Amino acid sequence: MPITKSVSSLYLLLSLLLVVSGCYKKESSGEETGEATATVEQKDEPRTTTTAPAESSKVDVNLYLEVSNGMKGFMPPAEAGRKPTEFQSRLNKMISEVQDGIYVDSKSYYLAKQDNQGRPVLDSVSYSTLKSTVVSGIKANVLGTPLPAMLQAALEKSVAQNTVSIIVSDFIHGPDPRDQGQFISLDSDIRSSLKLAEHKGLVVAVLADASSFYGSYYPAVKKPAVSKKLDGEEIPYYIWVIGKQQEVQVVTNKVLRNLPAQQAYFGFGYTTLPYSAVLKSKQFRPAGVVYCTSRTAETCTSVNIQPQKDEPVSFTIGVDLNTLPASMQELAYLKRNLKLAATGCRATIGDISAATEDTKAIPELAGYTHFVQVNVPELTANKGTLALQLQQVVPTWIENWSTENDNDPAADPKKTYQFNKIIDGVQALYRDQRKHVFSLTMDFNKAD
């Protein structure tokens, strides 16, 4: 009898145990669901901020093609047995994309010339006129290009119509012979001509490429030769896109596509890029004492760290640079220009890597295009910030494409007279506005 009693009591004991342990599992699973809802809320937050620059939106475009005599060599009349110049192929693709593509809503085309007084004239033309100009050459006789005046006229027209400007020109400054002083003040003249861009908060994208050139070439420096007959030498031409940042990006990414390697962006800035410390991934294992301040946050923008003498802290920040211009997303560019501004600690940038198939396969990492390792060997305060900043820099190709004497393009190809001064003028517009393309701040506290 006592044996059966003890057996039954054992059962009782076991069932009690089950009840007790069951209770506690419930408690912990309840906690987990609480955590889950918290992460859902957090998830929504960055999504809504990032969907704002929707790239799919349409833009209105004003396209200006300069048609001075100096441009004729880019657009030689079609001849059997001669391939179109690179200029013609690129422009053909571009204007057909503007005309027929889905990203452009309303479009206007202008041929930019100057009148006898040296004032710029923007001739509104139809698509077919523009197309025939590109494929079969310029008929009119237009001397010189007053560059600042042309830019100003184009920009004023676009701003009035609220459109994006695409300006195609060789950017060889050809002021009126009566006003040669403009050569001295080219940078400030460019700045003045584009002041509207500064006032309206517009940005400028400059794309450069070279094309073979057939015909008379008119250099800015008229000595020793006023003009030169060229037969296929490479002469640079430029496509400037001016407008609101988001619209310029639609044009550069969706309308122009295959951008040339030479790109420069002025005035671009991003305030809401998604970023997060990546602390729990096997790909980017942190070192030393570092953990997210919040346990449940989906995106971690505040960390607790505590570097030890023999164990410095090192962790990775994932950033989504998807919305930046393509040339700024290049790893080499980021490695050169990404800087870390730290307060309250000594810190350096370690390795920078782009997303790989491996990281794209992991949901927590899939949203980031680049991963920046940050090393913190020492804290100097109990709290502070680590800011990843992309500097506004003038690309190096601009110096290489500039010259003080463009008289002999055969000997010194792919150079434009004082192009660096022209760019200086553009840069001056944004000198005081944004120091950084973006600045992503990671707060830190000393870990306890």
Place this chain on the structure above:
Amino acid sequence: MIQNFFAGLYELILGRPMPANFTNDYREVVFPNTGLQLFIISLALVVIYYYVLNRMMSTGFYKTQHWVLFLVLNAIIAFIIPIVQVNSNGIESHSYTYMFAFVNMVYSLILFFLFSILLKRGSVQAWTTPMKWPHKR
């Protein structure tokens, strides 16, 4: 409060959680969960031993060896709970996990003994298990 208490209790012996990137998971989830379960299960087993088996029922489980059996059972549970907690919260396993389980087991022995001393007086058959002290009757 409870979080800090349990985090302090374990980190007193174990030191900072490792790997460090899971510090918050340990402090906010694993330590309090484990600590609470440790307290409640130890208390439950003591109550079952003294009040259910040796008061409401007369099962003959009043000897010290039976008490030790319950002590060991509690220790085993206390060793398993931390490992389950760590795994169910998606924390990478580390030698720290097993040190933590071991420390929790040691705490379970102490707690079980303490609860026994405090509560054994109310038992009918087992008030002298594991020893008579501190009660006299």
